[in-house]
Amino acid sequence: MISSRVAVAVHVLAYMAWKRSEAVTSERIAASVNTNPVVVRRIVGALRNAGMVTVQPGVGGGATLAREPRDITLLDVYRAVEDREELFSLHPQEPSHSCSIGGNIRDVLRPIFCSAHRAVEGVLAGVTIADVGRQVIERAGGECCGETLEMPEEQFAQADGVA
Secondary structure (H helix, E strand, C coil): CCCCCHHHHHHHHHHHHCCCCCCCCHHHHHHHHHCCCCHHHHHHHHHHHHCCCECCCCCEEEEEEECCCCCCCCCHHHHHHCCCCCCCCCCCCCCCCCHHHHHHHHHHHHHHHHHHHHHHHHHHHHCCCCHHHHHHHHHHHCCCCEEEEECCHHHCCCCCCCC
């Protein structure tokens, strides 16, 4: 199952893309996410390990995007923050083989779950942080966190260069 880590990580990256010209602290991001800065630091650490963000420690430090928002897909984010390979899990213990259902259920479910997993990955691969950022900016109506959203078009430009 996809945990809330993916949603938080996308939020973190969209916030960094919006604040592209400055390093942002985990405290500032946590205020936007409405969570503890420790949660944000864990997510940022996973994103750093995946090469999506860079971190500058110390006073005046913070995190910044290491890649363009249009070059980070939600599949990249999912793979960076989720521990599990599979979206769906089968039974934790082997079902009873003395039962017709129990003896065959895993073999029936496995290809269905694999197909669903591939479909989800396909959708996530087709959406970038730039796409999410554009949609957030549109929905926010020009204001976010008490600040005017003055986003240069290239900030959330599509891969083909069209805003």
